[in-house]
Amino acid sequence: MSFLQARGVVRAYGRTPALRGVTLDVAEGEILAVTGPSGCGKSTLLHCLAGILRPDAGQVTWCGERIDEWPEAARSRLRRTEFGVLFQFGQLVAELTAAENVALPLLLAGTGRREARTAALTWLERLGVAEVADVPPGEMSGGQQQRCALARALVTEPRVLFADEPTGALDTLTGEQVLTQLVRLARQQRTTVVLVTHEPRIAAYADREVTLRDGAVDQSGLGLDAPVPGGHR
Amino acid sequence: MNSEAVSTQHVLLGLLARGPRHGYELKRAHDERLPRARPLAFGQVYATLARLQRDGLVSPAGQEREGGPDRTSYALTGEGRAALDRWLATVEPPMPYVASTLFAKVVVALMVADAERARAYLIAQRRAHTERLRELTAVKTAPAAALDEVIAADFAIAHLDADLRWLHTTLERVADWHREVHS
Ligand SMILES: Nc1ncnc2c1ncn2[C@@H]1O[C@H](COP(=O)(O)OP(=O)(O)OP(=O)(O)O)[C@@H](O)[C@H]1O
Numbered sequence: 001m002s003f004l005q006a007r008g009v010v011r012a013y014g015r016t017p018a019l020r021g022v023t024l025d026v027a028e029g030e031i032l033a034v035t036g037p038s039g040c041g042k043s044t045l046l047h048c049l050a051g052i053l054r055p056d057a058g059q060v061t062w063c064g065e066r067i068d069e070w071p072e073a074a075r076s077r078l079r080r081t082e083f084g085v086l087f088q089f090g091q092l093v094a095e096l097t098a099a100e101n102v103a104l105p106l107l108l109a110g111t112g113r114r115e116a117r118t119a120a121l122t123w124l125e126r127l128g129v130a131e132v133a134d135v136p137p138g139e140m141s142g143g144q145q146q147r148c149a150l151a152r153a154l155v156t157e158p159r160v161l162f163a164d165e166p167t168g169a170l171d172t173l174t175g176e177q178v179l180t181q182l183v184r185l186a187r188q189q190r191t192t193v194v195l196v197t198h199e200p201r202i203a204a205y206a207d208r209e210v211t212l213r214d215g216a217v218d219q220s221g222l223g224l225d226a227p228v229p230g231g232h233r
Numbered sequence: 234m235n236s237e238a239v240s241t242q243h244v245l246l247g248l249l250a251r252g253p254r255h256g257y258e259l260k261r262a263h264d265e266r267l268p269r270a271r272p273l274a275f276g277q278v279y280a281t282l283a284r285l286q287r288d289g290l291v292s293p294a295g296q297e298r299e300g301g302p303d304r305t306s307y308a309l310t311g312e313g314r315a316a317l318d319r320w321l322a323t324v325e326p327p328m329p330y331v332a333s334t335l336f337a338k339v340v341v342a343l344m345v346a347d348a349e350r351a352r353a354y355l356i357a358q359r360r361a362h363t364e365r366l367r368e369l370t371a372v373k374t375a376p377a378a379a380l381d382e383v384i385a386a387d388f389a390i391a392h393l394d395a396d397l398r399w400l401h402t403t404l405e406r407v408a409d410w411h412r413e414v415h416s
């Protein structure tokens with residue numbers, strides 16, 4: 001049984017087709033990069049895999065379960081527990097501080113306040129943004145917000161992390177430090193990572209790369225879905 | 234004198250700046266401080282030292298005989314120190330020429346063959362570059378990565394990344410060009 005899988009996933013926004021039948025397997029513990037030009041459907045695929053969007057046709061299975069058929073409540077519970085999602089665009093709650101934002105998923109899962117705050121501070125520290133713990137998103141830089149959102153996605157120690165352009169707002173060095181952290185953590189805890197990026201040097205942190213083109217997996221040879229010889233794990 | 238030779242001379246001068254050393258120590262220090270640079274051959278070290286001595290930039294500073302061959306250590310002269318300082322203060326010309334086999338091969342492939350051949354080469358090269366990029370990235374994410382290693386890997390990664398971006402845009406351009414030619 002495969003871990004996470006998309007089978008012929010089709011999805012459109014009104015009349016705009018975004019995915020035209022994507023089939024893809026993600027192995028447990030794997031770090032998979034999804035690359036491709038702007039508008040090719042990367043974010044849409046990520047949202048379908050994470051159970052945020054429902055495909056118009058096709059299937060998404062996780063540990064053998066058709067999660068695309070689950071009701072919204074069950075899918076959102078999945079995202080609070082087993083999945084962590086880092087969105088491409090703004091997602092922090094404006095009224096809360098960084099630490100409160102990061103603690104939120106734990107509080108929703110029933111963790112005590114004190115414990116949730118401690119965990120939140122640990123994650124902010126790991127991602128190098130401890131100094132903004134008590135600051136609301138509106139007073140943070142773009143890169144600080146992004147790292148704070150990543151901390152929030154990781155605080156529940158999910159089994160799968162979905163990260164959409166996690167370094168988009170970061171300078172080169174900070175981006176690499178965040179990715180290095182992320183990869184080390186993922187390897188340590190056997191977290192599966194689906195990493196959306198359009199940058200080759202960021203995709204190089206993954207074990208494998210799948211390229212999308214016009215809503216489909218690129219089979220033309222331009223894509224690079226070959227596994228790394230020997231692997232790095 | 235080609236620029237490679239000039240650079241080895243100055244790197245050796247730099248390695249001598251902290252005190253006299255003999256050839257073997259210089260080779261070892263070079264390979265350690267510049268990981269991922271092509272390792273220096275002993276022959277190259279001795280030939281370079283001889284040239285530096287001829288030019289008055291280093292001078293012999295004692296001999297050690299340990300039952301083996303002569304081990305002459307060399308010291309920087311005043312002139313050598315000045316030459317090193319001048320080199321360190323000189324800005325390198327930023328890419329005066331595009332000197333890359335990769336670039337030449339694509340241009341020649343388009344010239345003598347067709348877009349298909351150029352494309353096939355570009356795709357294969359991109360794969361090789363991507364694999365190397367992953368290897369070097371793995372060096373950096375290894376838990377015990379030393380700073381020297383990370384800095385050397387960063388350098389290689391930045392250059393591979395630039396090549397990859399170029400390979401990618403060229404692939405797209407060749408595809409457009411091909412469509413134009415054949416439509
Ligand atoms: N909310 C939306 N409403 C309408 N069309 C959308 C919406 N979101 C995406 N699209 C369209 O769907 C297609 C795929 O978009 P998607 O966001 O998945 O691309 P992407 O690969 O993530 O691009 P980028 O690299 O720019 O983030 C595009 O043609 C886009 O215009």
Ligand SMILES: [Mg+2]
Nearest residue numbers: 042043044088
């Ligand atoms: Mg996107």
